[in-house]
Amino acid sequence: WPPKIPRSPAFDETLSLMREGYGFLPRRFADLDTPIFRTRLMLRDVICMTGPIAARLIYDDARLTRVGAMPQTVLRLLQDRGSVQQLDGAAHRHRKALFVRILMEDKGSLDRLVATFRRQFLERVPDWSRMGAVALGKELDLILFRTALSWTQAPVDADLLEDDAALVADMIENAGHVGPRTFGTLFRRSLLERRFRAAFREIRRGKLTPMPGSPMAMLAGYRDVHGQLLSPTVAAVELINLIRPLVAIGRYIVFAALRFERHPQWKEILAEPDAERLTDFAEEVRRISPFFPFVGAVARASFDWKGYRIRRGQWLMLDLYGSCHAGEAFRAPDEFRPGRGVRRDEADYSFIPQGAGSTARGHRCPGEMATVEILKEAARLLAGVIDYEVPEQDLSVSLTTVPTGPTDGFIISGVRWRG
Numbered sequence: 040w041p042p043k044i045p046r047s048p049a050f051d052e053t054l055s056l057m058r059e060g061y062g063f064l065p066r067r068f069a070d071l072d073t074p075i076f077r078t079r080l081m082l083r084d085v086i087c088m089t090g091p092i093a094a095r096l097i098y099d100d101a102r103l104t105r106v107g108a109m110p111q112t113v114l115r116l117l118q119d120r121g122s123v124q125q126l127d128g129a130a131h132r133h134r135k136a137l138f139v140r141i142l143m144e145d146k147g148s149l150d151r152l153v154a155t156f157r158r159q160f161l162e163r164v165p166d167w168s169r170m171g172a173v174a175l176g177k178e179l180d181l182i183l184f185r186t187a188l189s190w191t192q193a194p195v196d197a198d199l200l201e202d203d204a205a206l207v208a209d210m211i212e213n214a215g216h217v218g219p220r221t222f223g224t225l226f227r228r229s230l231l232e233r234r235f236r237a238a239f240r241e242i243r244r245g246k247l248t249p250m251p252g253s254p255m256a257m258l259a260g261y262r263d264v265h266g267q268l269l270s271p272t273v274a275a276v277e278l279i280n281l282i283r284p285l286v287a288i289g290r291y292i293v294f295a296a297l298r299f300e301r302h303p304q305w306k307e308i309l310a311e312p313d314a315e316r317l318t319d320f321a322e323e324v325r326r327i328s329p330f331f332p333f334v335g336a337v338a339r340a341s342f343d344w345k346g347y348r349i350r351r352g353q354w355l356m357l358d359l360y361g362s363c364h365a366g367e368a369f370r371a372p373d374e375f376r377p378g379r380g381v382r383r384d385e386a387d388y389s390f391i392p393q394g395a396g397s398t399a400r401g402h403r404c405p406g407e408m409a410t411v412e413i414l415k416e417a418a419r420l421l422a423g424v425i426d427y428e429v430p431e432q433d434l435s436v437s438l439t440t441v442p443t444g445p446t447d448g449f450i451i452s453g454v455r456w457r458g
């Protein structure tokens with residue numbers, strides 16, 4: 040680590056970040072030959088970092104906050120104001136425990152989630168057989184949205200189901216850039232939030248009773264550190280914080296399908312159920328696929344770290360994508376090698392596609408187990424339950440757009456049950 044934090048020579052690099060996407064941070068670490076550098080984004084001074092030492096700092100909840108760490112539009116498309124990610128200290132840990140219970144500790148809840156996904160997926164297969172060409176990503180948006188509604192017990196408006204699924208997918212799609220579509224998506228999101236708020240009010244008035252133990256019931260009944268119930272507004276925000284990222288798993292599933300195409304031996308291997316190899320495969324898909332490029336944090340007070348003075352209010356950024364592709368941590372990092380056996384592990388600060396450190400005490404994603412389990416189930420279905428062709432199309436993945444995926448989406452055809 041250099042004695043003084045090097046500064047990238049450009050005055051402001053917002054446009055370069057937009058242009059370069061996933062490559063922006065890794066390229067500068069390489070060019071400046073450093074794991075840390077300073078630059079300006081949106082005219083704001085930011086210290087960018089990569090690797091396990093930096094990950095320990097960015098997931099040190101005592102010194103940093105997520106408040107003010109993302110542009111407002113991104114915040115409101117993703118976690119939103121009032122959400123668990125915007126809390127610190129005891130209030131954060133208390134609310135986070137609710138997510139940990141729903142998504143990690145309650146085995147029955149997780150099993151129900153995966154079973155719901157499987158059912159929703161299988162229900163679509165006959166239609167796919169009739170359709171000819173199927174855009175896998177779009178289908179997964181709908182399947183996962185239905186899964187999320189059924190599992191959380193969120194209110195369903197059958198007439199709006201497809202529009203709502205597209206809206207949730209747009210929240211993810213539009214988080215990487217700001218433009219007219221961002222504001223359109225934010226407006227549509229506010230209408231969905233209004234419906235969810237109304238549902239929480241109905242529950243409070245005893246007019247609606249979600250299944251006991253369901254996420255909807257847990258959110259409605261949750262009391263914070265001060266014994267207060269969540270306001271319907273915050274409960275609606277947190278409900279969307281369960282639904283939206285579940286839909287986002289479809290992006291990893293498309294990357295898994297792409298891996299089957301590029302490494303057909305893995306499709307063969309996983310056609311026979313094998314829990315360990317399924318996990319190897321799913322975890323390597325999470326490691327190698329470009330998804331969440333980086334996370335931001337802000338210093339709550341001034342402190343010294345590795346001989347650097349970090350001032351109160353300093354904006355910091357950690358390169359998640361680059362950290363998962365670092366040659367120091369992963370041999371041949373750009374090669375897809377499920378055999379390397381990476382696993383979600385709180386002591387491992389190198390394999391961090393969904394954040395690092397303690398899930399319960401810091402801002403690490405509570406949805407990792409759900410992501411891995413759904414990804415495994417999807418791999419099982421794609422490799423062992425259905426057969427399909429992948430017609431000629433552009434399967435290249437651009438690293439300059441965030442978020443990204445195969446250029447033509449990933450079209451499959453000739454879908455049929457596997458004999």
Ligand code: HEM
Nearest residue numbers: 123124281284285287288331334393394401402404405406
């Ligand atoms: C936090 C990525 C799936 C719910 C995070 C963070 C990342 C991330 C990087 C850390 C943000 C930070 O450090 O500030 C992803 C990716 C997913 C995914 C790539 C793949 C689809 C899920 C799922 C759920 C979920 C399935 C829930 C159903 C959350 C919540 C937080 C979070 C509530 C905030 C945690 C906190 O601030 O304490 N996610 N996530 N995520 N994720 Fe995920």
